[in-house]
Amino acid sequence: MMRRAVLIGNPSVGKSLIFNHLTGLGVEVSNYPGTTVGLMTGIVRYNETEFSLTDLPGIYSLSGKSDEEQLVREFLITGDADLIVAVLDAKHLERNLYLLLQAAEIRKPLVIVLNMMDDARSAGKIIDATALSAKFGVPVIETIATEGKNLEKIADYVIGDELPVPVIVPRYDHHIEAAARNLQKYHNLSAAEALFALENVSLSTLSPEVMESAAAISSEIEKRHMMSPEQIIGANRHNTAKAISDEVTTITPQKKRRDLDSLLTRGFPGIPILIITMVGILGVVFLLGGFLEEAIISVMTTYLLDPFHALNLAPFWDTVGGAVILALMSGLGIAFPYVFLFYIFISILEDTGYLTRAAFLADRGMHHLGLHGQGLIPLVLSFGCSVPAIMSTRFLPTRRERIIASVLVTMLPCSARTVVISGIVASFIGFGAAFSIYGIVFILVFVLGCILSRITPGEQYGMILEMAQLRRPIPKYVVRKAWMRVSEFLYIAMPLLLVSSVFLGIFEYFGLVTMFESFIDPISTAVLGLPGFAFTALMFGILRKEMAFETLAIMGGTTDLASILTSAQLYIFALVCVLFVPCISTIAVLMKEIGVKAAALITVFTLLLGTSLGALLHFVFMLV
Amino acid sequence: MTFELSEDILEAILNTGKAAVKVSNLENLANGNTDGLKKAVTCLKDKGYVTESAEGLSLTDKGTVKASQVARKHAVLTSFLTDVLGTEPDHASKEACQMEHSISSETIERLDTFLETRGPGGHKSGRGRPWGRRAAHMEHAVFQEHEGHAGLTKRNPIISLSECEEGSLLHVSMIRCFGKHSRLIDLGVIPGELITLRRKLDNHAVVITVKGCDIALSPEVAENILVERCNTQ
Numbered sequence: 001m002m003r004r005a006v007l008i009g010n011p012s013v014g015k016s017l018i019f020n021h022l023t024g025l026g027v028e029v030s031n032y033p034g035t036t037v038g039l040m041t042g043i044v045r046y047n048e049t050e051f052s053l054t055d056l057p058g059i060y061s062l063s064g065k066s067d068e069e070q071l072v073r074e075f076l077i078t079g080d081a082d083l084i085v086a087v088l089d090a091k092h093l094e095r096n097l098y099l100l101l102q103a104a105e106i107r108k109p110l111v112i113v114l115n116m117m118d119d120a121r122s123a124g125k126i127i128d129a130t131a132l133s134a135k136f137g138v139p140v141i142e143t144i145a146t147e148g149k150n151l152e153k154i155a156d157y158v159i160g161d162e163l164p165v166p167v168i169v170p171r172y173d174h175h176i177e178a179a180a181r182n183l184q185k186y187h188n189l190s191a192a193e194a195l196f197a198l199e200n201v202s203l204s205t206l207s208p209e210v211m212e213s214a215a216a217i218s219s220e221i222e223k224r225h226m227m228s229p230e231q232i233i234g235a236n237r238h239n240t241a242k243a244i245s246d247e248v249t250t251i252t253p254q255k256k257r258r259d260l261d262s263l264l265t266r267g268f269p270g271i272p273i274l275i276i277t278m279v280g281i282l283g284v285v286f287l288l289g290g291f292l293e294e295a296i297i298s299v300m301t302t303y304l305l306d307p308f309h310a311l312n313l314a315p316f317w318d319t320v321g322g323a324v325i326l327a328l329m330s331g332l333g334i335a336f337p338y339v340f341l342f343y344i345f346i347s348i349l350e351d352t353g354y355l356t357r358a359a360f361l362a363d364r365g366m367h368h369l370g371l372h373g374q375g376l377i378p379l380v381l382s383f384g385c386s387v388p389a390i391m392s393t394r395f396l397p398t399r400r401e402r403i404i405a406s407v408l409v410t411m412l413p414c415s416a417r418t419v420v421i422s423g424i425v426a427s428f429i430g431f432g433a434a435f436s437i438y439g440i441v442f443i444l445v446f447v448l449g450c451i452l453s454r455i456t457p458g459e460q461y462g463m464i465l466e467m468a469q470l471r472r473p474i475p476k477y478v479v480r481k482a483w484m485r486v487s488e489f490l491y492i493a494m495p496l497l498l499v500s501s502v503f504l505g506i507f508e509y510f511g512l513v514t515m516f517e518s519f520i521d522p523i524s525t526a527v528l529g530l531p532g533f534a535f536t537a538l539m540f541g542i543l544r545k546e547m548a549f550e551t552l553a554i555m556g557g558t559t560d561l562a563s564i565l566t567s568a569q570l571y572i573f574a575l576v577c578v579l580f581v582p583c584i585s586t587i588a589v590l591m592k593e594i595g596v597k598a599a600a601l602i603t604v605f606t607l608l609l610g611t612s613l614g615a616l617l618h619f620v621f622m623l624v
Numbered sequence: 625m626t627f628e629l630s631e632d633i634l635e636a637i638l639n640t641g642k643a644a645v646k647v648s649n650l651e652n653l654a655n656g657n658t659d660g661l662k663k664a665v666t667c668l669k670d671k672g673y674v675t676e677s678a679e680g681l682s683l684t685d686k687g688t689v690k691a692s693q694v695a696r697k698h699a700v701l702t703s704f705l706t707d708v709l710g711t712e713p714d715h716a717s718k719e720a721c722q723m724e725h726s727i728s729s730e731t732i733e734r735l736d737t738f739l740e741t742r743g744p745g746g747h748k749s750g751r752g753r754p755w756g757r758r759a760a761h762m763e764h765a766v767f768q769e770h771e772g773h774a775g776l777t778k779r780n781p782i783i784s785l786s787e788c789e790e791g792s793l794l795h796v797s798m799i800r801c802f803g804k805h806s807r808l809i810d811l812g813v814i815p816g817e818l819i820t821l822r823r824k825l826d827n828h829a830v831v832i833t834v835k836g837c838d839i840a841l842s843p844e845v846a847e848n849i850l851v852e853r854c855n856t857q
Contacts, residue, residue, distance in 0.1 A: 061810035095812055095835040226738050234809035235816070261838070265823050265831060360840040364827040372842060373829075462842030464807045467831060 003051040004080055005158045008072060008103060009087035010096055011058030012353075012468045014115045014145035018087060019055040020477060021151050022046075039071075046155040053158075054081070060466075062102045063199045063230065066397065070202065076106050077193065077203060083158050084110040090120035090127055090142075091469075093249060097241035101170050104136055105192040109163030112140045113154060118147075119469070124254035131248045137167030146474060170240045173232050175224065179217045183210065198229045260470055264357045274361050277354070278380050281345045285338065285384045286415055292337035300329045316509055323505030327497040330544040331490060331585070338385035338415060339489050343482035346377070346392070350481075351473035356465055363463055369446070370404045370453020371396075372463040382409040385416070386586040387489055390593055399594075400458030406594050407452060407602055410582040411445050413438065416545035417578045423549050424574045428562045437575055444579075444609075492592050493585035500584050501543060527611065529618040534565065534573055541577050543584055548577045568621040572614045580610025628725040629654060630664040634673060634691035635698065637683050644679035697724040700736050707739070707782065785841075785849040786828040788821050794851040795819075801848050811839055813849065 007015045023042025040055045056075060057068040064070075076084065086103050088096040093114075104110060114129060133140040139157060143150040157164075172180070172195075180194040187210045189197065196203050197214035198221075206214075218229045225232060264270050305325050309318060349355040359373030366375045374396050381389035389409040393402045413421065426434035507513050513536060521532030528535070533555040541548025552573070556564040565573065581603055582590070590599035632653045637645045647665060654661040665681065668674045673687035683691055698720050705716035782797045796817045799808060812835045813819065823831040828843040841849075 060807065064806065064810065092836050095837055098810065098812070224737070226740075230806065231809060231814070235814045238809075238812055238814055238817075261823070261831075267825055356840065360829060360831065361825070363829045363840075363842055364825070367842075373840070462805070462845035463829075463840060464805065464811070464842075464845055465840045466811065467838035467840055 003082045003158055004054065005051060005083045005085050005154075006054045006056050006075065006079070006081040007085045007087055008056050008076070008099070009058060009113075010060055010089065010092075010099060011466065013058070013087050013089040013096065015055055015058060015087045016481075017145040017474075017477060018085075018113070018115070018143070018151055018154070019053060020480060021145065021148050022155060023053055044155060044158075046152065046159060049159045051155075051158050059099065061099060061234075063196065063201045063234075065201065073196070073201065074204060076103065076108065077205060082109060083163055084108055085113055085154055085158075086110055087113045087115050090114045090117050091123050091125060093120070093125070093127060094241050094245035097244055098237055100136075101168070101237050101240060102192075104138075104166035104168050105170065105195065107165060107190065107192070110136075110138050110166050111154065111157045111164065112136060112138060114140055114142045115145050117142045118144045122254075124252040126250040126252070128248045128250070132244070135168060135244055135248070138164040170237060172236045173225075175221050176229060176232055176236070179214075179221060179229070182217070183214055187213070195233060199233055200230065261357070261467075264354070264470075265360055265467075267361075270357070270361050274358050277349075277358070278376075281342075282380065282383050285341045285345065286418075289337035289341050289384065289415060290419075292341075293333045296333050296336060297329055300325070300332070305329070319505045319509040320502055323501040324498060326505075326543075327494070327501035330501070330547075331494050331497050333544070335486050335490050335493075339388045340482055340486045342381055342384050342388045343485045344478060346381070346388075347478040347481040348473050350468075351471070351478055353468035353470045356467045359463070359465060360467070368453075369408065369449030370456065371401055371449075372461075373465065374463065375401060375405050378405045378409050379412065382412040382414060383418075384414065386410055386412075386414045386582060387493065387589050388485070389414075390586065390589045391485065391489065393593060397463075398458055398461055400456050403594055403598055404449065404452045404456055406590060406598070407605075408445050408449055410586060410590070410602055410606060411441065411448065411579070413441055413578055414545065416583070419546040420541075420549045420577050421574055423546075424552075424561060424570050428570055429567050433567075433571060437571075437578060440575065440613075441578060489585075489589070493588045496584050496588040497543070504540070504543065527618065528572055528576065528614045529621070530569055530573060530576075530614075531565075534569070538573070538577055538580070541583070542581050545577065545583050548573075568618075572617050572621075575617065576610045576614040578610075579606060579613060581607050626660065626664045626667055629660060630668050630673075631690075631694045631725055632721070633661075633664060633668060633681075634683065634687055635694045637674070637681060638688065638691035638695055644677060644682045646680040647676075649680075693729070694724060697727055697732050700732055700739065701727065703739055704735055780853045782850050782852050784847045785821065785830060785832070785851050786824075786843060786846045788824075788851065788853065790821055790824050792821050793818065793854045794821060795854050796849060797852050798850040799848060800850065805845055805848060808845075808849070811835075811837070813839070818854065819851070 007019055009015045019040065019042065022044045039057075042053055042055075044051055044053050056072045059066075059069050059072050062069060062073045062076070075081070084103055084106075086100050088100060100112065112132065114127060114132070117127075120127060127142075129140040129142050141150055141153045141157070143153075145151065171177075176195075176198065179198055180191060183189055183194040183197055184191060187194075187207075189206075189210065193203065193205060194214075197206050197210050198218055200211070200215060200218060202211075221232070222228050264273065305322065308321055308325060312318075313321065346355070349358070355377065358376055361373070362376035363373035366372055366379075369375065371379075377395065378389045378392045381392055386409050389412075390406050393405045393409070396402045396405060421434050421437050425437055504513075507516075516539075517532040517536050519532075520535050524530045524532055524535040530538075534552060537548050537552035537555055540551040552561065553559050558564060561570060581587075587599055587603060590602060633650055636650055636653055640649075647661070651658065651661060654664075665674070665676075668687070669676060672684055673690055674681045674683055676682075698717075701720035701723050702713070702716050705711040705719060706713050711719065785794070788794060796813060796815050796819060798815055799805060799813070808814070813832070817834060820833040821830060822833050822838060828846055829841065830843075830846045831838050831840050833839075
């Protein structure tokens with residue numbers, strides 16, 4: 001039986017670094033049942049023994065109500081882990097001990113990894129690992145994950161003969177302890193479970209009955225203390241953490257070093273730096289991405305699509321095969337140039353710790369849209385590609401914010417839509433008209449944000465965000481992180497792209513597209529003032545937005561679009577294309593991140609918004 | 625009347641901090657009613673709270689405990705009046721003088737618990753406050769408690785974090801709408817914790833340092849954290 005170890009710890013303590021260092025390439029990202037939280041599991045081969053290692057999401061406490069916290073809690077209590085590897089940031093030992101104390105109370109085998117020993121030392125903190133080890137009764141491994149130092153010792157303990165179980169018993173207020181003892185006795189719970197019940201957090205092993213009696217006791221304690229058990233337990237635990245940390249840490253005063261934060265987090269020059277960074281990233285990805293995309297598409301056309309058509313297969317198979325290749329081109333054409341590049345930059349921002357500063361500065365602006373500072377990231381990303389933008393909404397703390405951000409992201413013009421706007425409106429009508437489309441979209445997004453922030457269910461929580469340490473990113477890990485996200489994207493979007501592309505191909509083959517065209521023509525002409533073939537081109541835009549542009553040219557039989565459509569028609573075409581129905585890849589990611597129902601709602605909403613705005617414009621143009 | 629006066633006498637002797645106090649020095653307590661004063665002193669001597677010698681009145685051990693209890697009631701009440709109700713300190717002290725005689729120990733305990741949760745050093749076994757309120761060490765702790773609460777009335781007012789300036793060292797008093805911000809506990813922002821306000825933007829979004837870590841807070845979170853300025857490190 002292969003052993004299983006799990007990594008737990010606060011966010012940004014170097015868990016992922018340790019995970020990446022220990023596991024090989026065979027990393028698998030799986031969703032924990034019922035949640036959208038990704039779990040990374042990899043196999044470690046060490047001294048001819050194999051064990052699996054799972055990286056649990058970074059959290060501050062096991063008693064919280066967020067998806068991540070629930071997942072980790074559930075996993076530690078009911079999961080099949082043989083060893084918990086608790087990773088601590090040595091520099092912030094006291095804060096990190098809080099989670100460790102909670103994990104230790106579960107009384108499962110555990111080892112402590114004291115990471116970032118170099119940082120702690122340069123901050124003048126000397127930690128007595130032996131004393132810490134004695135306190136908890138489990139081994140302490142001192143590591144420097146960025147240098148890979150001592151990491152193999154973790155593996156030693158996982159495959160070792162003896163799995164050390166912590167012995168520490170944190171003390172709580174005597175009312176809490178009495179209550180916990182009662183619960184343990186009457187409901188046959190472990191000490192950790194009893195505390196969870198008192199803190200009123202859900203756990204699959206706690207029956208509603210237990211929760212009810214715990215709630216009764218809790219309210220009594222709350223009355224006496226004027227403080228909820230959750231708060232009392234938290235405060236007690238912090239005190240224990242403080243006492244332990246004081247005991248094992250020796251602090252030598254250090255000279256103050258230059259503090260970059262005095263530049264980065266002030267209104268000035270912080271906000272100009274933020275704007276330059278974001279616009280810079282956008283610009284680079286735009287230019288480089290566009291170039292790469294073109295290269296990928298043209299290479300695939302020359303070496304895959306053209307040779308395939310040259311095979312002269314039966315027309316049906318030619319169509320289906322062509323559709324498959326088209327889907328591959330769409331997928332890869334987005335994945336590498338945009339998703340990958342964006343994630344390279346985002347990973348750099350993340351690893352340097354700048355992202356949290358950006359979120360802090362952006363908090364104010366985001367408020368108008370019903371979002372918080374962290375919401376900046378998806379919105380900036382959305383100018384490149386909606387897919388990574390929606391994937392990044394998972395960093396937002398509440399479902400409410402994830403939904404608002406997702407809606408706004410699908411509305412904002414991604415690079416593909418920019419191609420449509422520049423290719424059709426800017427080239428055939430003029431720059432002013434092209435900017436007016438951006439204007440319309442921005443106004444819509446702003447209004448929609450204001451409306452959504454009022455009507456979206458769920459409570460609005462303020463931002464509580466730990467500022468990550470500023471540090472130099474390690475290129476290898478940046479690339480690796482970006483790569484993992486790209487593969488995740490391909491995994492989600494590819495199947496849908498393939499299926500829908502093949503279906504469209506088959507429809508085309510059986511003449512359904514022409515039928516659709518003649519069927520839609522009167523409606524489309526009446527409502528949008530567009531001929532049937534233009535509307536069909538719009539439908540193709542669902543595969544990939546710029547395909548609407550390409551298809552329009554193909555179906556119109558000319559690249560000089562001005563010769564087949566009037567300026568008004570072109571304008572309406574572009575506007576509708578930009579607004580209505582996100583592309584298939586976006587829909588796929590939406591379904592994964594916020595659920596099928598919400599994804600369907602967004603799709604229908606954008607469809608209605610796009611067509612009704614198009615119809616309105618058509619009506620206005622007719623009057624003029 | 626005698627009862628209240630005798631409690632006042634005990635308290636007054638305790639507050640002078642001297643071993644013995646002349647009866648003549650206590651006359652202002654009785655508002656010129658020297659008969660009443662004499663009667664009260666006799667009563668106290670009979671009950672074994674004070675002894676009279678050539679230097680004046682001294683508290684017995686029993687008297688010290690009793691006096692401390694009264695003084696504590698006074699301190700808790702004053703603290704409640706000034707910190708919670710915002711009564712002006714002099715006025716509060718006078719009012720407390722009247723209330724301390726009729727308030728029950730039970731109510732004082734509850735009031736103290738209340739102050740402890742909302743006031744500085746809110747958490748139990750707290751570092752912020754050196755005094756506990758465990759009954760077991762009550763008799764030794766009374767003096768400390770007295771000092772503690774007397775100190776409380778002199779402390780800085782409790783204000784919201786968004787009202788403080790960059791760079792100030794602050795003591796967390798209380799967190800409003802706690803349920804919404806339970807992540808604050810995880811990060812160590814709990815009553816009694818010392819925090820530094822590192823950065824404040826003009827929209828009152830702040831960065832605070834807690835346990836050596838920088839934490840960014842939205843304005844609406846910051847305004848729910850009530851703090852007290854610390855003048856000394």
